Amino acid sequence: MRTLTEKRYRSARVASEAVPEALAEADRGKGAEIGRLEGDEPVARDTVSPRPTRDTARHAQAHESAIKHVTGRARYIDDLPAPGDTLHAMVGLSEVAHGRVVRLDLDAVRAMPGVVDVITTQHIPGHRDIGPVFPGDPMFADEEVSYVGQPLFAVAATSYLEARRAVKAAVVEIEPLPPRFDPVAAAEAGEFVRPTHRQVSGDWEQALEHAPHVLEAAQFVGGQEHFYLEGQACLVVPSEDEGVIVHTSNQHPSETQKLVAEVLDIPFHAVTVENRRMGGGFGGKETQAAPWACVAALLARRTGRAVRLRLPRGDDTRATGKRHPFHNRYRLGFDDDGVILGGDITLIGDCGHSPDLSEAVVDRAMFHADNAYSLGAARVTGHRARTHTASNTAFRGFGGPQGMMIAELAMDDIARHVGQDPLTVRKRNLYRSGRDTTHYGQQVDQHPLMVEIIERLERSSDYWQRRDEITAFNRESAVIKRGLALTPVKFGISFTAKHLNQAGALLHVYTDGSVMINHGGTEMGQGLHTKICQVVARELGLDFDSVRISATRTDKVPNTSPTAASSGADLNGMAARDAAAQIRQRLLDFAAEHYRLDREGLRLVDGELVSGVGDVHQRVAWGDLVQAAYLGRISLSATGFYATPLIHYDRDTGQGRPFYYFAYGAAVSEVRIDTLSGEYRVERVDILHDVGDSLNPAIDLGQVEGGFIQGMGWLTSEELKWNDDGRLLTDGPATYKIPTFGDLPPIFNVELLEGHPNSQASIYRSKAVGEPPFMLGISVWSALRDALSSLTGYRASPSLDTPATPERVLMAAEALRAAQANAGDPR
Amino acid sequence: MIEFFLNGQRRRLAAAPDTSILELLRGPLAQHGTKEGCASGDCGACTVAIARPDDGAMAYHTLNACITPAHQLQGAHLVTVEGLARGDALHPAQASMVACHGSQCGFCTPGIVMSLFALHEQQRALPRQELDDHRLEAVLGGNLCRCTGYRPIRDAARSMGERTDTRPPWAEDPAFEQVVRDLFPTVAGEDQTGYLTPTTLAELIATMQRHPEARLVAGATDLWLEITQRLARFDAVIDLRQVEELRRIEEVADGWWVGAAVTYREWEPLLKTHYPAFAHLLTRLGSEQIRNRATVGGNIANASPIGDTPPVLLTLDATLRLAGPHGIREIPLESFFLDYKQTALAPGECIAAIFLPRPGDGYEQRVWKLSKRREDDISTLLGAFRWRLQDGTLRDVRVAYGGMAAIPLRVTAVEAALEGKAPDEESFGAARRALHQSLTPMSDARGSRDYRATAAANLLERWRLTLAHADLEEPTQEVTLDAYAD
Known part of the structure; x- marks a missing residue:
């Protein structure tokens, strides 16, 4: 029996389960039925023989890479094979938080052993600002630096250590300007990366005025370093035309494709971005993986050689943004039972030096300032303060956790005030019928x-x-x-x-019956690829091992959204299901005609086409059906698409x-x-x-x-x-x-x-x-x-x-x- | 040339003296299963296991490949994640990680598998040793995982022993151990690469004289960070691990001379028997990977104000044996630390051994380390206390702190405030005042000056309460979370 993936695992399982007779029967009859010479067509001689499974989509399937993880065979970016003359890039970072660049003398860097190329902002042919949503993130600082760790220049050298040592040889003079590190002071001074936003429900001022009790308090909620175990890394290989192939540890391949193309001033179709898996992301590789790909791509195009860039842990931690620290305040009115009547909540997100994703992060903090509780008549204000640190960015929860902290601070405070157990007060404030509409x-x-x-x-x-x-x-x-x-x-x-709530998928069935699914989501350990394979297997009545995902690639599924907002399985699962449903439809339509079966009763179950109702079943093995469909000139490839319905926000x-x-x-x-x-x-x-x-x-x-x-x-x-x-x-x-x-x-x-x-x-x-x-x-x-x-x-x-x-x-x-x-x- | 075995295969390679095992693996050996997470010995992603014939039985213990000199592979058997499975048959450490859903992103997984492998080997050797949570914490505390939250890894560790004992091919070969023993000297000769391995103290001193620029290395757990973090280059390195006098523990009538290159792992049994509070500190010193490598001589010579063992040794009146071109001298540890990272070592001199006095009757000791995280963290502050009670009064009081000054320090004013006094609120009040007057700590990433000052004083209060609750069955549970069994 031919197997697709881990031989031991699959064969061990198959050996322990009796091979169903129908399946074995189908295997035996196959060659004769098709009746052709070996090798004269791209039709497989041995087809995939799925084993029967129950509830494929819902069972506790192990991570698709689990065996590769534990044997060290799972490849991450720095493990990928590369051409022998591959260069190693390293980035020179600012040592000053805020200042004017007076001198950036890189002659000594160029003279260091192994150095092949050195680039600054002057060498960028296209866009110099690589801000993901709004401008504000120069690929290399030009005249002004705005945080310690900001990239100033990059080198490519023949080894990793040479590149690291070369960077140190730079002569950089920066005339310091007064830095700002306090987001509250920034907010008071009106120093924002994006305008302030407010959500108001009801007359909150009146609610405060008439409330029997009013409390107010402030809190500081600290940031968080992602500490993905695999740091920021990419490998860029120049292609034979003007473009590049970018292997990157990256939650947002499409955005990186766009930014690399814009930096190089080439069309998007000249850039292919690929990711098989990440050694952790947590939001830290949503926007902040792209700059390194842009740097390596530019060096690759200039030198004509492949370029690796892997940030040392310290550089990674200094150069990239974190979870936003927040300063939160509440002033809430409540009754004798501790039930909130209304009030005012202010959230100040410390955004760092540029907008990055801060508009949406602070929005989400505002959307979650209620957590599970009705705030009554409330005003929620969100400020996006600009400070001289790395640009804070997406991190699991995306502002939601920081927003929720104010609600939970208030619950404990109110409970102590009215002398109740905090749980009692929490329960009294939960959304319920009649109090079931949020402040937005x-x-x-x-x-x-x-x-x-x-x-x-x-x-x-x-x-x-x-x-x-x-x-x-x-x-x-x-x-x-x-x-x-x-x-x-x-x-x-x-x-x-709203526009990010869409996803695409590309599904191929090959003539041996094996299935390849690609989709827009990336695997960072969360098991997305496992779930997507389960979805496709369920739709086509196959076992898990018959379905495989190669990698996330922008040339397979275009214009994708980041794998973020917990949406990976929701969006891409639906897109994959759409693609699989189309294939199923085609195969069933074909089978009804080809085998002269009743279309109504046809279904794909346990690796077989099954027809009829009650005891009257006819069965065709999946592999046979696929080969017949191929010979019948039925397309065995489909794209799927999904857009989330119903949502809107003004x-x-x-x-x-x-x-x-x-x-x-x-x-x-x-x-x-x-x-x-x-x-x-x-x-x-x-x-x-x-x-x-x-x-x-x-x-x-x-x-x-x-x-x-x-x-x-x-x-x-x-x-x-x-x-x-x-x-x-x-x-x-x-x-x-x-x-x-x-x-x-x-x-x-x-x-x-x-x-x-x-x-x-x-x-x-x-x-x-x-x-x-x-x-x-x-x-x-x-x-x-x-x-x-x-x-x-x-x-x-x-x-x-x-x-x-x-x-x-x-x-x-x-x-x-x-x-x-x-x-x-x-x- | 370094000669060693990698997953049962004989290897011979040249390497510069400042090359790490990880660089060797991911570079010329093209073994990419072992990952680099931090290059500072803090995350455990690069964990590999090593056995050396000169360690007695070929016992496998873990280390961080990122900060271990490649030349220390000489004569050893290095096992990496690629070497565990036999064909498609997974090792129990691997199989239980799969079965328990112990990997998510998978990047830390090879390191975790190697820590589990070493544990599995130890359990094979000592099948009756109980695998309690403390042991698991010790084994896995040096392996960071950012995805799973560790519960499935705990399950994998606990269930690993119940699996079919599939061993790697080299482990199945009964002759393999002998092959390793026979084939390689564990000591390379004087080598053009600049990695020098003297075998006697006299040879060491002579080598140091010939190479005054050379760096001394034993466990390398701190020194190697100069290379990985600050890009230092070492053209000459003198390895202390083969110097016989530095590797032994010598028992004498009134105590033990512990060689400067004795690792914490090797030292632990002695401390467990005689100094349980000190032994308990070791459970919170670095990680298993670090304790397998790091030495007390290194901790002292490093002269960091936040080294964990110096304050404890200060309260024990430890003595140092220094060896140099003019012979051997002994000095009290107290006079060794001069100023921030400044020691009494003369040029050409090294620490040969540390004298640990035998605990006298009635002496008691407490050691309390405060850090942000319980495991694998550096002290924000460490307090060490030693005394005996005679007729209800404190005698021979020793008080030392780390993290409170530029050097680890005995606080004689606090000792004086308590010496000969009853352990009551009045005398401890005076002790706290004396502490505030004696020490002015600094603020840094690990803690503020206020916190250090407050917590240091509170440790005196904790000590007082420990004495006051001494008649309780489990006094420590009343006054501290950091209880230990003694």
């Missing part, structure tokens, strides 16, 4: 799901019993304090830029339905803190998360767990620190601490909510899962505040900016103790 005018669909998730989690995690235990413990324990918190997540799914009025649907989830976290040192541990986490009808429960569970831990890291140990000159001090894993093995909570109960398909017609009624679980990590931060609050007998709500490092936790504890001492309370 979208009706919240499926809001009862949120209530159900919270109530189930309350029970399964023994929330109330543990609450009593913890309160009793804290009364007795002087130094160690425990904290507990349940926080919900409601996350809107769709790109808020930025003039700040109202609309930006999201096709919402994904829901909730988490309960318990922490234990040491109030003398600020150290803490997350002891137990319970999660229940909604993915609709899961496309692949194993992959979805991986997204939920991985998202939670990444979100927890963002709010706890991952601290970005700059010095007074704007130089990032935490520029590598020695100083920037992402969660490691020991940060995994000892008790970690994670479940997918079952039995609740998406109310919208998404791919098989599943829901997007990439980003929403990230924000479950907020429960850890809230639990830390809960533990600290016990120092005041749960009467005060501590200020706890993020990341809540041991330092911040200790300083918060010290502040609470000092306040207690001043108030004469000995507790």
Whole structure:
């Protein structure tokens, strides 16, 4: 039996399952039926023989590259074979945050061993500004630099080390200008990368005026380095015409194609961008992978040689943008039960030096300033402050997490104020019938799901019993304090830029019956390719191994959207399904005529064409059907397309339905803190998360767990620190601490909510899962505040900016103790 | 020339003295399975396993290929992710990672598989050793994964032992170990490449005199960052790992002379028996990959203000044996650190051994390290305390801190405030005041000056509470999360 992929795995499985007789029968009859000489046509002699599968689209299929991952055979950009004379590029970065370039003397660089070419902005034939959406990102700084780490020039040398050493030889003089690092001061001075946007629902001023209680508070929410394990990397090979082939670790191949073409001043069709997989993306390779491809492409065209560019970790961390830090403020009115009546929320996103994606990032923060709660009559304002740091960019959640933090800050504060458990106040504020419209005018669909998730989690995690235990413990324990918190997540799914909500796919069936699917999405570990293969296999009644994805390539599926906004499977799954459905239609139409079968009863099941109803079945093996269709001159290739329906948003009025649907989830976290040192541990986490009808429960569970831990890291140990000159001090894993093995909570109960398909017609009624679980990590931060609050007998709500490092936790504890001492309370 | 085995195959290669194993693998050997994530020994993506015949049984332990000198492969068997599967049959470490959905983007996976492989080998050698969560944390704490959140990796580690024990081809060959033992000297001769491997202390001193410009290297876990991060070039390197006197632990009547090139891994059993608080610190020092390589001599010679072991050794009244062209001298560790990264080493001198005094009756010790992350992080602050109680008063008090000054420092004013006093609030209040007057820490990426000052004082309070709660069954659980079993 011929196999398509991993022989051992497939044959082992086949050996363990009886080969169905019908299949074996079909195998035997094949050659004779076609009746031709071997090798006279491009028709396969041995066809694919899929094994029967059940529910191909929904089972916990392992990642399509899992075996390649564990054997080291999975290739990343720097592993790709390249011509022997391939050059290595390196980029010279600014050491100054803001200033005028007085001298950029690269003679010494040119003279360094191995150097073949050196380029600056003067050498760019086409566009010098490579801003992805709005201008503002010069490929190389020209007269002015605006952050430490900004590219000034690039070299190509015969080895990686030579290129790195050559860069150091540059003589750069920059006359410093006053830098700005404080986004609040920038906002007050009107220094914005994009105009301020507002969303208003109802008379918020009146609501505040008449509310029995009004609270206000401010918070700082820190940024986050993506820390993808594979850094920014590309390999560019010049093509025989004026173009290039770009291999790049990249979430947005089409945009990179556009920017490379514009930089080189050549048509888009001269640039092919390809990506097989990324060693992590998380948003950091959505816009910020393109500059390196542009640099390498220019060097490749100038030298006529292939060029590799791989940023050393420190350069990567300094040169590329991060998750936006935010300064948030709320002023909210509420009743005696803690139910919000209305108020005013201001979000200031620290965008760095240029717009990049900040318009949409701050929009999404605004869309999520309510999280799962009705804000009543509210105004939400979003500012995009310009500072002299790298341009902050997409990162899992895309502003949503930063926006949600203000809602969760308010929930805890209000609960302490009215003397209720924070969970009680959270539940009272959830969207419900009669209070089901957001501050931007979208009706919240499926809001009862949120209530159900919270109530189930309350029970399964023994929330109330543990609450009593913890309160009793804290009364007795002087130094160690425990904290507990349940926080919900409601996350809107769709790109808020409407035009991005489209996808394409290209499906080929070859004459051996093997299937190739290409689509616009990229694989960064999230299992998108696995899910897409499952979709196609299900539509064509095949097993998983019969379907393969080669790579994401701009010459196969054009004009694609970034793999972002959790939309990869939603959009590309639908496009792939569209392509597969067309092929199925054609094959069934053909079969009805060719085999003289009743078209109505025809279907593709378990690798066979099956006809008839009840017991009267006729079966044709998939491979035979495909060969017959080929000989019958039926096209076995199709393109698929999908555009999300129903969504719209009017930025003039700040109202609309930006999201096709919402994904829901909730988490309960318990922490234990040491109030003398600020150290803490997350002891137990319970999660229940909604993915609709899961496309692949194993992959979805991986997204939920991985998202939670990444979100927890963002709010706890991952601290970005700059010095007074704007130089990032935490520029590598020695100083920037992402969660490691020991940060995994000892008790970690994670479940997918079952039995609740998406109310919208998404791919098989599943829901997007990439980003929403990230924000479950907020429960850890809230639990830390809960533990600290016990120092005041749960009467005060501590200020706890993020990341809540041991330092911040200790300083918060010290502040609470000092306040207690001043108030004469000995507790 | 470096002669070694790679996944059972004999190799012979030339390399410059400042080449790393990772450069060798991804360059001339064209083995791309081992990844570079950070080139600083912090992420574990480049984890490989190595066994040397001179380590006794061919025990495989992990290291970070990015910061390990290629010349240290001499005579060794290097195992990489490419070497584990037998044909299509996956090694249990690999098979359980697939079955548990332990990879997402897959970039950290080869390193994780290699850490699991080394664990699997250790479990084979010691099948009764319990695989508890602490052991798993130690094994995997040096492998960052940004995708999975680690739960499936934990499951893979736990279930790996239940799988069919498919071993790599070289492991199935009973003669292989002997082949490695027979074929290669573990020491290269004096080599034109500039990688020098003296085998005795006298030879080392002579080599240092001939090559005054040469850098001394043992574990290379810090030194090699000068190459990968700052692009330094080393034309001459003197490897200390073959110097017999530097690799042994010598027991004498009143303590132990620990060779400067003894690794933390090799030192750990001694500390576990005699200095449990110190041994506990090792679980939070670097990662398994680092502890397999790094040496206490390096930690001292490096003279970093945030090195983990110097404050502890200061409270133990440790002595250093320095060797140089004029012979051997012994000095108290306390007089070794002069100023930021300045030591008492004379030109041509090196640390030969550290004297660890035998713990006297009634002596107690606590070591508390504060860092942003529990595992594989550098101290923001470290406090080490040692004392004995006599008639209800503190005696022989030693207090030292790291991260609070330009050098690791004993704080004699704090010691004086407590010496001969009852461990009560009054004496500890005086100790805290003395601390504030003695030390003015700095602000950096790891913590602010305020935090360091506050936390350092609070560690004294934690110490007081530990003493006050000494009659409780598990006193540490009342006052600190950082409990250890002793």
